[in-house]
Amino acid sequence: MRSAVLLSVFGLALSAAAVAQQTAPAAGASGPAPSLTVDRDPIPSPEGDAATPSTGGNANLPNSQVERQGGTYTLRTNVGEVRLNATVLDGSGRVVQSLGRDAFHVYEDGVPQTIASFRHEDLPVSLGILIDSSGSMYDKRAAVGKASLDFVRLSNPQDEAFLVDFSFEPYIDQDFTGDIHKLEAGLSYVKASGGTAIYDTIIASADYLARNAKRPKQVLLLVTDGDDNASSTTLEEAIKRVQELDGPTIYCVGLLFGPDEDKRESRHARRVLTSLAEQTGGLAYFPRRLDEVDDIAHQVAEDIRQQYTISYQPSKPARLGGYRQVHVDAKANGYSRLSVRTRTGYFPKGAVDAPQAKAGGSQ
Structure with missing residues (x-):
């Protein structure tokens, strides 16, 4: 049974124009804060709130x-x-x-x-793999799961990763680990049903990284096949929260293809994923076929390992x-x-x- 974890985050509003123009947005409360829920063993809840992260995680990473x-x-x-x-x-x-x-x-x-300071070396990474588990992802689960595991295999051996699946809300299927077998087991918890809460998942996962990650470099890999239709927060709030945390680089894989594709929804989803990636220094990929996803996982792993740190x-x-x-x-x-x-x-x-x-x- 899925049990709740008390991981508070703040949703702070940001206008769409402000995101596009890179100017300071107006802030405000935005209703219930999204959080991660455990699908496996309970994860100890951190003390304090998102504004004052515990020193046990990487709260000081922006200054490190x-x-x-x-x-x-x-x-x-x-x-x-x-x-x-x-x-x-x-x-x-x-x-x-x-x-x-x-x-x-x-x-x-x-x-x-x-x-x-300046470095150019393969630094270890704390990363979150976020897999859309809405109903439309049913036929894509096997290919996405394989690509996710290949992505981890190609990463730095000292990396740590956690696995999240999301539909109406995000769930942790595997907490931070460097064990590929545990991540593989966690993928078995991914069930395709429900809606698509991308923004809530980004906020909750970025906050979870800030509280719990042990590595100095943070990454989120988001895989989805549609537009957000279930979040209590907005795209602007998700981007601002990541920017406030000096948080993770986000890589997005949009599986926006198929006979039932809604062209208008697909265009909006493409803009959303592109914005999430561009604002955080990542990339958005839009494969034309499911068999291209594994190659994209290779490209993302390679990109992360080739970066300069300034x-x-x-x-x-x-x-x-x-x-x-x-x-x-x-x-x-x-x-x-x-x-x-x-x-x-x-x-x-x-x-x-x-x-x-x-x-x-x-x-």
Whole structure:
């Protein structure tokens, strides 16, 4: 029987125009907070709330660096730092992995920032695999399950992963583990029925990562075949919550094909998944056939392992609050044009913002 876990999260409203324009949104309460529910053994509930994460997890990750001695990774905290995971592509779309620190230039709200630390290595990841278990996913379960396991097999051996399935609400089928057999067993709990609560699942999973993850790098892999029709929150709230946490890079796989595909719903679902990915530095994939999903899992695993990690201390104090737009350029001899993919912005922790009116509208 599925038993509830007390994992509180905050839904803070953000207008659709603000997401598109990368400006600071108005904040406000948004009703019941989504949470993760256990489908297996109970997971101990964390103490405190989402605004003050426990120190047992990775609450300080946005202000952290990673040091490695031998095979051990150690998290070092520097107050006020922002960390970016960045993928660099050349003009032909090929990944570039030979750049040094001097090739990168970071801007926050258009103001140049000083890079405090720079790394290019395969850092271990804490990741959540989020599988749509709505009724329409019934015939896709086997292929999605296989791709999910292949994704984990191709990841860093020191990665940890948890498995969530969601329909009307999200359920944890397997807590954090590095054991592929436990994840495989967790997939047996995924049953196809009900609606599709994408936004609630993103918020609850990002908050769960912030509280419980042990690795310095966070990723969510979302696999769905439709549009959100069951969340109590909005797309804007989901994106803002991730940005407030300086949270996970989101990769989306939209299985938006088939004879019963609703073209209008499919277009909206594509926009939603693309926005989730672009705002967090990830990618959205839209395969034309189910047999392409496994190859996409390979691409995502490879992308994660090839990223640069860049940290800087913002020149604008966190206490001033407001959404911060981030842009990274890369220039190097031998390359005529380089593009950098990373998260587009964040909300600083410890900010003191004036009260604002609740934003209207939802997706």
